Amino acid sequence: MxxxxxxxxxxxxxxxxxxxxxxxxxxxxxxxxxxxxxxxxxxxxxxxxxxxxxxxxxxxxxxxxxxxxxxxxxxxxxxxxxxxxxxxxxxxxxxxxxxxxxQVFRPLDTLEPQAAVCWVALHRVRDPGNLGTIVRTADAAGCGAVILVGECCDPYSVEAVRATMGSIFAVPLTRASEAEFAAWRSQWPGSVVGALLSATVDYRAAAYQTPSLLLMGNEQQGLPPEMAGLCDVNVKIPMRGRADSLNLAVATGVMIYAATG
Ligand SMILES: C[S@@+](CC[C@H](N)C(=O)[O-])C[C@H]1O[C@@H](n2cnc3c(N)ncnc32)[C@H](O)[C@@H]1O
Known part of the structure; x- marks a missing residue:
């Protein structure tokens, strides 16, 4: 009872x-x-x-x-x-x-890059719905972790957790400052690929060396030059209509599946 x-x-x-x-x-x-x-x-x-x-x-x-x-x-x-x-x-x-x-946050230095084909880093993500949707997509595609870089919204807010549809328990979450991420990234064994609207390389043309680490920008500001500069290559998803960008969660989904094949 x-x-x-x-x-x-x-x-x-x-x-x-x-x-x-x-x-x-x-x-x-x-x-x-x-x-x-x-x-x-x-x-x-x-x-x-x-x-x-x-x-x-x-x-x-x-x-x-x-x-x-x-x-x-x-x-x-x-x-x-x-x-x-x-x-x-x-x-x-x-x-x-x-x-x-x-709540569980994995320390950055405990992540094992070879454990997954694709990893996702989000710079200053603001919207809990986007973050939850990205965690769900990362789970679906078998990504190693979602890394929150800089000041981000809370992945454990009720809104973010709802949007994960249960994947909150399946995907390791990690937090890092910009400086910690930059230092850790320098040891990355595969490609670090930034999603950047001003990039000239098509996202399908880039060589994604496994394990791929995708870096996505903030909803309003995008990826700042100092973060884009940490990437081996920056890529663009073609925008053929009048919309000037994709929603962050949609762009992340497109990138994850490009990187995982
Ligand atoms: C809503 S967009 C940001 C728009 C922002 N005004 C800008 O100038 O970047 C959020 C993030 O999604 C990714 N993104 C969205 N559309 C993209 C595209 N067409 N190509 C590459 N990345 C894109 C980028 O990482 C971007 O920083």
Whole structure:
């Protein structure tokens, strides 16, 4: 028998709601993942929730498994009301299951370039939806990691995690300053390829030496010269209509599949 909470004033409910704030996520090292599919994905990849909230109507073999795994790992599994789930998710039609998990960032120097054909570095990514979509695409294509260079949005925000559709648990995430990235990149054994609107080389014409490290620019400013200068080659995806650029997540998807064949 797991506990049941009905009050929005309950301290656990308040603590989970507070994880919508980056300050609180940074302070606790925790994040919220919504939905039974995403929670199950986490469990299958060895991440047990510290807190599992589920709705009164929720009943599924995978939920029972998630409840058991949560309590076995020392976490709390709690039945809550629909109103609490809606507040926790900030949605009228919330998912019936919400998990609170520990964030994981891999140190840059623990990445093993030969472990994957393609790696993705994002310079100052701002939009959580773009970041989540890129993590999902990196997972789909078997990329080694997504490396966040410079000041980036939080991959563990609720919006970014939603956009990953469960891939948040599958793709290693790494953070680096511009200087750390530049030093690490100098040891890179394959090609470092920048996606740059002013480049003259077509993205299909470049030689992608495995492992490829793709460097993508910020949504507004693009790749600044000092970052483009770290690349072996900068490439452009042809823009044939009136649009002057692709959305960052779309451009990253095109580049990843060019690099992985
Ligand atoms: C929305 S774009 C940035 C647009 C920005 N105004 C600029 O001048 O670069 C975000 C990132 O996606 C990549 N990107 C978008 N369209 C691209 C294209 N046609 N060729 C190469 N990279 C592209 C680049 O890395 C770019 O920095």
């Amino acid at each position: 797991t506990p049941r909470i009905t009050s929005l004033a309950n301290p656990t409910v308040k603590a989970v709601r507070a994880l919508h704030l980056r300050k609180e996520r940074d302070a606790t090292g925790l994040f919220v993942a919504e939905g039974l599919k995403t929670v199950t994905e986490g469990l299958e990849l060895g991440h047990a929730p510290q807190i599992l909230l589920y709705g009164p109507q929720a009943d599924h073999p995978l939920l029972r498994k998630a409840i058991a795994a949560t309590t076995t790992a020392g976490g709390e599994a709690i039945e809550v009301t629909e109103a609490i789930l809606a507040k926790v998710s900030r949605r009228d039609n919330p998912q019936a299951v919400v998990g609170v998990f520990r």
